[in-house]
Structure formats: C-alpha cells, structure tokens
Amino acid sequence: MLRLDSLVKKYKTGDMALKSVNLEIPNGQVLALIGPSGAGKSTLIRCVNRLVEPTSGNVWLGDVELTRLGSSSLRKARRKMGMIFQEYALVERLSVMENVLSGRLGYTGFWRSFFRKFPQPDIDEAFHLLERVGLDHMANKRADELSGGQRQRVGICRALIQNPEILLIDEPTASLDPKTSRQIMRLICELCEERQLAAIINIHDVLLAQMFSKRIIGLQLGEVVYDGPPDGLTPEVLTRIYGEEDWEATVERVDEDNLDAPADILG
Amino acid sequence: MVASQKDNSKVWQRRTTLQQYSVWLSWLIGLSIFTYCWQLISDKTIWMFVMDATTQASDLAERMIPPKWSYMANLWEPVWDTINIATLGTAIALVFAVPVAFCAARNTTPSVYFVRPIALFVIVSSRSINSLIWALMLVTIIGPGVLAGTVAIGLRSIGFCAKLLYEAIEEIDPSQVEAITATGASKGQQLIYGIVPQILPAFAGISVFRWDINIRESTVLGLVGAGGIGLQLDASISTLAWTQVSLILLVILGTVIVSEWVSARIRHSII
Amino acid sequence: MNTSKVQRVWKRPPLISNKLLRWSLWGGAAIYLSIALGTMDINWQRAAEGSSRGADFLGSFFPPDFSSRWDSIVDGILESLWMTVTSTVIGIILSVPVGLGAARNLSYKPVYYFCRGILAVSRTFPEVILAIFFVKLFGFGPFAGFLALSVGTIGFYGKLLAEDIEDMDPVQAEAIKATGAGWLQWLNYSVQPQVMPRMIGLGIYRLDINFRESAVVGIVGGGGIGATLLTSFDRYEFDSAAAILLIIIAFVMVMEYVSSYIRRWVQ
Numbered sequence: 001m002l003r004l005d006s007l008v009k010k011y012k013t014g015d016m017a018l019k020s021v022n023l024e025i026p027n028g029q030v031l032a033l034i035g036p037s038g039a040g041k042s043t044l045i046r047c048v049n050r051l052v053e054p055t056s057g058n059v060w061l062g063d064v065e066l067t068r069l070g071s072s073s074l075r076k077a078r079r080k081m082g083m084i085f086q087e088y089a090l091v092e093r094l095s096v097m098e099n100v101l102s103g104r105l106g107y108t109g110f111w112r113s114f115f116r117k118f119p120q121p122d123i124d125e126a127f128h129l130l131e132r133v134g135l136d137h138m139a140n141k142r143a144d145e146l147s148g149g150q151r152q153r154v155g156i157c158r159a160l161i162q163n164p165e166i167l168l169i170d171e172p173t174a175s176l177d178p179k180t181s182r183q184i185m186r187l188i189c190e191l192c193e194e195r196q197l198a199a200i201i202n203i204h205d206v207l208l209a210q211m212f213s214k215r216i217i218g219l220q221l222g223e224v225v226y227d228g229p230p231d232g233l234t235p236e237v238l239t240r241i242y243g244e245e246d247w248e249a250t251v252e253r254v255d256e257d258n259l260d261a262p263a264d265i266l267g
Numbered sequence: 268m269v270a271s272q273k274d275n276s277k278v279w280q281r282r283t284t285l286q287q288y289s290v291w292l293s294w295l296i297g298l299s300i301f302t303y304c305w306q307l308i309s310d311k312t313i314w315m316f317v318m319d320a321t322t323q324a325s326d327l328a329e330r331m332i333p334p335k336w337s338y339m340a341n342l343w344e345p346v347w348d349t350i351n352i353a354t355l356g357t358a359i360a361l362v363f364a365v366p367v368a369f370c371a372a373r374n375t376t377p378s379v380y381f382v383r384p385i386a387l388f389v390i391v392s393s394r395s396i397n398s399l400i401w402a403l404m405l406v407t408i409i410g411p412g413v414l415a416g417t418v419a420i421g422l423r424s425i426g427f428c429a430k431l432l433y434e435a436i437e438e439i440d441p442s443q444v445e446a447i448t449a450t451g452a453s454k455g456q457q458l459i460y461g462i463v464p465q466i467l468p469a470f471a472g473i474s475v476f477r478w479d480i481n482i483r484e485s486t487v488l489g490l491v492g493a494g495g496i497g498l499q500l501d502a503s504i505s506t507l508a509w510t511q512v513s514l515i516l517l518v519i520l521g522t523v524i525v526s527e528w529v530s531a532r533i534r535h536s537i538i
Numbered sequence: 539m540n541t542s543k544v545q546r547v548w549k550r551p552p553l554i555s556n557k558l559l560r561w562s563l564w565g566g567a568a569i570y571l572s573i574a575l576g577t578m579d580i581n582w583q584r585a586a587e588g589s590s591r592g593a594d595f596l597g598s599f600f601p602p603d604f605s606s607r608w609d610s611i612v613d614g615i616l617e618s619l620w621m622t623v624t625s626t627v628i629g630i631i632l633s634v635p636v637g638l639g640a641a642r643n644l645s646y647k648p649v650y651y652f653c654r655g656i657l658a659v660s661r662t663f664p665e666v667i668l669a670i671f672f673v674k675l676f677g678f679g680p681f682a683g684f685l686a687l688s689v690g691t692i693g694f695y696g697k698l699l700a701e702d703i704e705d706m707d708p709v710q711a712e713a714i715k716a717t718g719a720g721w722l723q724w725l726n727y728s729v730q731p732q733v734m735p736r737m738i739g740l741g742i743y744r745l746d747i748n749f750r751e752s753a754v755v756g757i758v759g760g761g762g763i764g765a766t767l768l769t770s771f772d773r774y775e776f777d778s779a780a781a782i783l784l785i786i787i788a789f790v791m792v793m794e795y796v797s798s799y800i801r802r803w804v805q
Contacts, residue, residue, distance in 0.1 A: 395789075
C-alpha cells in the first residue's frame, strides 16, 4: 500500500508543483492520474521514488517512510518501485537483455554488474518476462534498433524484473501511435492483474484512462480536484480539471464505447 | 532594420545610423590594431633579407632536388619511433583524461566548487602548452629520447581529450540515467550502465582524432631531442644535408597521409 | 515457444562476432604494445637514481621568477601577440578565396583540385617545420614566425570554410540565384549569411591556436615568447621558464574566456 501524506513540492524557481497532496493506493489498484501539462503529474510520481526531492510531507510504502531515508536504504526502497518512462528511457547503446537486467542492479553488486555476471535466476526471469511480452527473440538486439512499442515493452520488463510492489508509470503512451498505445496499456493492466501490483499511471489521454482504470485522480495546479470512478468524469468535472472546452464529444464517445475512433482529442 | 518616412517615400536602411557608425568604428579600430602590429613586426624585420628570399628559395630548392633516396634505410626506425610516440602518448593521455573529464563535467563531478575548477585548470594548462614545449621541459628532466617525447605527447593530449570528453558527458540524455537510478542502482552502477554506454562512441572518435593529430606533432619533437624522425630532420638541417631534408619531408608527408587515411577508416567504421 | 523450465544461459554478445578476428586483434594489440614499450628503452636503474634528481629539478621551477627577466618576457609576449594578430588576419583573408575554390558546390573541377592541393600541403607540415624554412629564407625574427602561422591558418581556415560551404542549405542559394543575382551578389546574399556565424567563431578559435603556436615557432628562431622561453631553458633559468609558462597559460585562459563570450554574442 502506498500513502502520500500532505506532500508538497516547491521548486527553486518558486513554483508550487504540489500543494499538499493526500492519496492512498491499496495493493493491486491501478490508478490513472490525469490533468493538464504542468499540473504536477510527473512531479508527483517522481516525488514517490525521490528522483525529485519533496519539500515536505510523507510518503509511506507499506510501513516504510520514504522521504527521510538515507542513500543506501533509499536504494533498497527504490527496488520495490518499478518505473516506466515517457520516452522509454532505455539505455540505447545497450542490448535489450542488458536493459532488462539493469532492473536487477539494486540487487547486484558492482563488479558482478560490471562483468554482466547476473545470477542465473535473474537471467531466467528476464527470459521469462521477454517471452511474456513477446520479445525473447530480440534479446541481443541493441535497444535503439527497436520500434517505439517494442522499446516500451522492454521498459516494462525492466520495471517488472525489480519484483516491485508498485509501478510508477509516466506517460507510457505519449510517444506511441493510438493502436500501440492501447496494446501497451492493456499489457500493463494485465501484468498488474497477474501480479497483484498497484500502479500510478500518469496519462494525457482521458479516453485511455477511462478505458483501463477503475479509479481516476484529476490533478490541477498541484491539487487533487477529482478522485473517483471513470464514469464520474462529466463535462463539469473535466472543465474543473482542464478548463473550459467542449467536452461532449469525449464523454459521448465513452458512452457509445466507440473505442476505435482516434483517441487523441486532447493532443 | 529601420524604415522611416522621408519626403513621402519610405526609406529603408539595414541599420540605424548609430549602429552603422559603431560598425564603422569597430572596423576602424580593428584596422588600426592590425596596422600597428604590422608596423612593429616590420620594424624587427630586415627587409633586405626578405627581398632576397626568392633567390634564396630557388637556391635551396636546387640543393634539395633530387632527394637522397639511399638515406631511406636510416629512416625506417625513426618513423617507427614516431608512430610509437604518438600511439603510446595517446594511450597515456586517455588513461588520465577519463577521470579528469568525469571530474570536469557538471553532471558527474563530485563537487562543483572544489573538484571541477581543479579539473578545468588541469585541462587548460595541458592544452595551452604545446607538446614541443612539454618536450623541451621533459628532455631536461628525464633526458633525451623516445620516452620524453611520449610523455610530452601524453601531457599535451590529456587536456584535449578531457575537454572533448567532458563536453560529451554533459550532453548525454539524462532520462536514461534517471531510469537506471530509479531501479535502485548505486552511483557506480549508474555510471557504468547509464553514462558509459552513451559516451563510448564519442570516446572512440576522440581517441582516433587525437591519435591522428599526435602523429603530426610527434614528427617535430626530435627538434628538441625528444625522439622520432624530427631528430634526423634537425641533424640534416644543421649539417646542411638538403637532399636528406627533402627525403625526410616526403616521408613525413607520407606518414601523415597514411595516418589520416587510417583514422578516417576507423572513424567511418565506428559511426 | 519453449516454455519448459530449462535454464537459459545469457552472455553479453562480443563487439566483434568473428572469434578469429577478435582474438587476432587482441593478440596483435598485445604484441604491438610489448614491442613498442620495448623501444622506449626505459633505463629503470637510471630512472630510480634520477628520480631524486628529477625532484630537485622540478623544485628549481619553483617559485616562478617573474622579475629578473621581466623586460624580455614583456617583449616576447608582445611580439607573440603581434604575430598572432597579423597572421590570423592575413591568413584568413588569403584563405577565403582558397576556401571558396575548394568548395565542391561552388567551383570548377580544376580550380577545386588546385585549391584542395594548397590546403593539403599547408595542413600537412606542422607550423614549426614551416618556420624552420621561413627562418632560412627570411632570416631570424617575427616575420618568419608570422609567415609560418599565416600558412597554417590558410590550411586550417580554408578547409573548414570549404566544408561549411559544402554543407550549406542549397535551397536558399537556389532562391537567391533565381532572382537573377550576379555571382558576387549571390555570394553576399546566400552563402555569406549561412557560413558567417560559424566562421567568426572559428576565426577567434584560430586566434587562440595561433597564440599557442607562436610560443613554439620561437624555438626555431621565429621570434615571440618562444625565443625568450628557449633562452631561459638554455641558461638553466628554470624559475623564469616557469613564470613564462604560467603567463602563457593565463593568456590562453583569458583568450578562451573572451572567445567564448564573443562567440555567444555573435550567435
């Protein structure tokens, strides 16, 4: 279980990215975080694993409080949180297999990882995961030879091989075409189901969020303005999150369940 | 660009009057600096010698042709030494340049206020002193020979390699490092998984590039006694053996062309 | 798909897949290194004896003595600066026509080969060798150094100018040609604006290089600070030599700072 207690982030420039966010995510829940650019979505998930240092407030993962950990216990805690990135953030000049195995770095000593001598169970698990996402034949390809969708699958494997309790997912579909976006979202949700993982998914695309998650959080200027089920996203709520716009099309399309229409209305 | 109204027709000028004057003024200043410098140099020049240069040149050319081909037998070893000086010097430089570069790059330095300025100073001092001057010092310290030349080339190249390398480190994609950090990797692991793969191509390119330059530079180190083909050049010039000099120049030309070809091939195969 | 629980090994694929080639490259490198290190003829005994001597020797560089040779240092530095300025200006002026001729997209085949030839020859020989010959022809003093640096500048600047012109955007050049502009007008309106910012930066960079090289041409009689440096080495006045070296470093640092400032201002 992940709990955020009045989490605040103020950047050096004076921008209040997060204004006292309270949030509780039970085990196994997939949560979608929507909101306009600059609402603080990305800051929020980065404050959880402290790629961005929160200014004040607490983050509890199970019964560990993350914001006060020293660097070595922080590394131990990060192993429990898998992260998936917007532009995949694979190390492009390493092979697919090395990228997947890099998810085990927190468990492996320096020299073992330097000589790429990972323990056999890790390697078995890596092959297993690559098989699960359908990329086991690509293991020795370099990451920059892969297409966008394939790269994001590798990114997912890298997060899962950490054996995490929660996934932090930052705009997983932002650089993918609509069809691949759905495939990736579906894969993420299936995997969370299989492993009973909690997940926070930052997502631009309201339609995708509504399709794939049971709970939606709307963030606006660093504040939670909506927390509820996907069908509660009425035009009024969307206006509260994103501002004035004609939302009927978005809402209608969900009602009709016409899911093959282009999803990128919000661009 | 300025447009103004004058006598019913719009006037267009590229610059305002003030801008135009300041452009002229800076040309004037530049020109007077140049003429002043030129004046000072010409004062120190004996123009009679300069006028005489054409006859001198034709005389010299006459004495240099044809090259003394039989002297080639004495040149194979110096050429080999020259190549060794360049290669080993580059290797030494790379060994030292890597840690210096990591200390100098803003995103990997252990301390911006303490370590980084030191690293930058190392880079500037190594770069600003020519390898011939390094050699001049080293010959007096460790004695004449190939070793002095190698160390001189090494010292001169540290700054060059470290500068290019630290610029490459500062230009890496930070999100890849962030992703590695998020897995719980330690600092050392972030380095070898997140940063090193990204700068490896730049590193290879820089070493070949510098090796090519070093071949050129090591041909003259012999002038101060630091080994290589420059020794023969110096000896031949001081004994006025001009036919040997012309052969040596041809050999240098050949070595440089071959090294340029080799480095172009290697760089091509890396990219 | 192979789903049986067989352990699958994974090793990082080597950079060069051909085993024979890989090992012969390694072997070749090892043999070369051992032979090359052999030619170094390092006399370890002498090195051990000499190390204390070397330390003494290094000690004689400290503290740097600025005062006793101050007048000749100032003379040398000034002479170096004059040489730097004049040779950069003249070298760049001369290299413009050569560079234009050596750009494949501007010139005719015979002109192209002729200009490329000039560039190749002036680039091959280090400034020091050029200086030796100019000293022979024109006598000792800064004039010979000035000529050597100018020729070096032609090779450097002409080549980069030619490459820059070859890389320029042909569409802009075509558009100006389409207006019916003459050749010089065409140069002034399409080529010059495209290459100018970078070439100004490179000109300042060459000023930098020429100052450094001016310290070297003095060693073979080409005037400047190098002559002063050589004199102090010959007289075993190493503390003065250290002072000169520090002054050179300081000058280069200042010039580097100024040039980075100017380059930013130009762009």
